Amino acid sequence: MSKSETKKNRTRKTPAKATGTAKAEIAPAQTGKTPRPDTTRARLQALLRSGDGATVAELGKAIGWQDHSVRAALTGLRKDGIAVERLAPRKDERASRYRIASSAG
Numbered sequence: 001m002s003k004s005e006t007k008k009n010r011t012r013k014t015p016a017k018a019t020g021t022a023k024a025e026i027a028p029a030q031t032g033k034t035p036r037p038d039t040t041r042a043r044l045q046a047l048l049r050s051g052d053g054a055t056v057a058e059l060g061k062a063i064g065w066q067d068h069s070v071r072a073a074l075t076g077l078r079k080d081g082i083a084v085e086r087l088a089p090r091k092d093e094r095a096s097r098y099r100i101a102s103s104a105g
Contacts, residue, residue, distance in 0.1 A: 053099025
């Protein structure tokens, strides 16, 4: 049996990709802006809501994450519809600060 015949006879080991309905199946409580209070994401949001916001380094130190993980979490918040503002650094800092934008109205 040749290699090409062997490949044709193989069965698929991984499941087929979903048709894109996965988001619709998630309960509304899971997609809301208020996470469970005992999660790391809730702590991240609390830090971002405080006063002047926080730098990536400050967030990482407070949560115990590396900088790239903090940046990914900020992106995740934005994808979930939470307005995360990037603020200019303070005069004595070089790093940008981030905070959750206060809702108007």
